[in-house]
Amino acid sequence: MEYFDTLIVILQSTVRVSVPLILAALAGLYSERSGIFDIGLEGKMLAAAFAGGAAAAVTGSALIGLAAAIFVSVCLALVHGFASITQRGNQIVSGVAINFIALGATVILGQAWFRQGGRTPQLTGDARFTTVELPFAAEVADVPILGPIYSNLLSGHFVLTYVAFLLVPFTWWVLYRTRFGLRLRAVGENPGAVDTAGISVPWLRYRAVICCGILCGIAGAYLSMAMTAGFVKGMTAGKGFIALAALIFAKWKPINVMFACLLFGFLDAMSIRMQGNPLPLIGEVPVQFMQALPYILTVILLAGFIGKAVPPRAGGVPYVKER
């Protein structure tokens, strides 16, 4: 029973830390499936986290905070879109630039506005997202096995958590069952086919980039307004890059993305849990090793175990009508 409780605790924190990964990876999925590589997920998330934290602190409303987070993230996504779709610039350079801008600007603005060393004020009450108890969670908590799973693992999360997990099947549905999805997948593979079919390539890609911005915005809001109560400088701590790794690991497929993110989240949860708790036989595992595991796993598994991850064929290449 003790091990079971420990497992429940670890899985619970797995879900907690997976949420921003899932949101960011799905964001990347929309963008990259349309042929726009986006390594600026990290930056967009960070900027959104700051905007959300700041707006919620000032207005005292979590919803306004969320709106601000999404707005800022979409703006940055549009900058990336303008650089890579309209101006046909290098998508990697643009993404890196967004990461740097977000990293610097959040701290500078935070210091200028709130004078707390780049933090935003602690969020309290309505300014922060609260957790949701599923019906009967308290009543069934004592049922063995199923009780803890329902009331501790499935219940008691933030609304945004449920949103994130619902977005997974929704994204699958959009991608494979709607016109927008069909065109989105097509434009990432062969924009020429889309163009000659009479569909505007830039407009389609802009819509994909906006989807990416919205999801990054939600991810950022989750970080500063749900998972913690306020923005701390550099609080994304590489989550945007882990999300990218998960996206590649998942071969750009939504359901796979969820499992990849859960796996990486699980490793993260384990590393937190194992701090100061030596493993039997092995002894104490350095935290850095656990933190590096998602990347190591991605490389190893992609190198041989799950086969080649083929990116969208037109990814990273600006579309120019050929002469």
Place this chain on the structure above:
Amino acid sequence: MTDIAIELRGIDKKFGLVHANKDIDLRVRKGSIHGIIGENGAGKSTLMSILYGFYQADDGEIFVDGRKADIKDPNAAIAAGIGMVHQHFMLVENFTVLENVMLGAEDSQILTSGISRARQELKRLEHEYELEVDPDAIIEELPVGLQQRVEILKALYRGAEILILDEPTGVLTPAEADHLFRILKQLKDQGKTILLITHKLREIMAITDEVSVMRRGEMVATRKTAETSVEELAELMVGRRVLLHVEKGPALPGEVLLSVENLTVRDSRGCDMVKDVSFEVRAGEIVGIAGVAGNGQSELLQAVSGIRRAVNGRVLLKGEPIHVTGKADPSELRHRGLAHVPEDRQHMGLVLSFDESENSILGYHDDPRYLNGAFLDIDAIRADAAEKIEKYDIRPPNPRLKTANFSGGNQQKIVLAREMERDPQVLIIGQPTRGVDVGAIEFIHKRIIEMRDAGKAVLLVSVELDEIRSLSDRVLVMFDGRIVGERAPDTGEGELGLLMAGVENSREAAE
């Protein structure tokens, strides 16, 4: 109603300084197959892209069925009943046939209803035009001929009454091309209008009702196909008389320079592509290898030129063995007097992003003539390139120009100049005139004959049977990795064709 399906009046288009289309007029009769012929860069594709709304004309008017049409994007063209099959297929390779056909014509936001309608409609089109394709097949797993069929289906699905085909046979085998022509005739019989763009005179003569000739952005003539000839069209295209038949004296074969014995070559998938092939090439003769693409010719060329490792067999160059089964070194072979003009010049023969002068020494950059100590002697390289440009009439004559900016024919001349000017003993040439225009073909053929007359051994591989027959002194036919026969070059096309198709006793069958 009028019997003119399309009329273009005064179409004019400039790309920067390039005047791609100059004041073009064109009338296409309804229910006919209308050919548009011209050399590469004559402006055919630009004109068709304007008609399909891919580009905007700077000036001019388009009439469809007698009504003025404002075709400002492909949507407008589709609405006007114009469909286009592009030279490079506009298909999403990892989509199914069905998804590709639907793309852009999905009916509604949610796909379900659209999918079932598309499935039904595809079945109907298949019946009506005998265009069978499995709707659930993935495009990249289909052979090129079928992929093209999907492109045609795409256009028909959108209700195209006028079909534009841009160089449709460039990627097809002769058999696939024949099949395509049968489909086009059928479409014509059903009342569709077809615009066929090509630079191959034979196709024009075989299938079109009328033909318009373009040259340097201008429409120079329109003829009824029945009332013109290959010679006249070639002259109109190039602007001067062209020798379509190569003139050459009898061969004077000397000693054996290249000898291939029991060569077996495997491709990357592990299939034997060349099976136990033996032949000889003597000084002063051209040995042509005929065959439908994919019957082992490419692998044979690669093995002999040291690019691909053979499984078994021996190759002797001037009596000395080449390590074809081990580590053959292409640069060593070059030093030993074997030059190779690869089949795919853009991938194997040239680096397209390099200057012309850099490509003209590719593979020979260790020659002391081009070196200044450890550094390249740029002046010497450019001077050398300028000489070759002059001799091979490469246009534009600028050694500093990026190679990608030369036309196909001129790119091929760059490769030929590089390989031929080294004065090799043995010259191996793959597809010397693929994607090359008529004027340059004549030049290239002349140069190959000159090499022969200078006592070189020439091994020629081409999928163009005409080319094999007019250049070679002996013809070897390859089928399924084997040499299935040797014939004289004046052997009938029918007999060679049957051999190429693997029919044994072709002589009797042809009779």
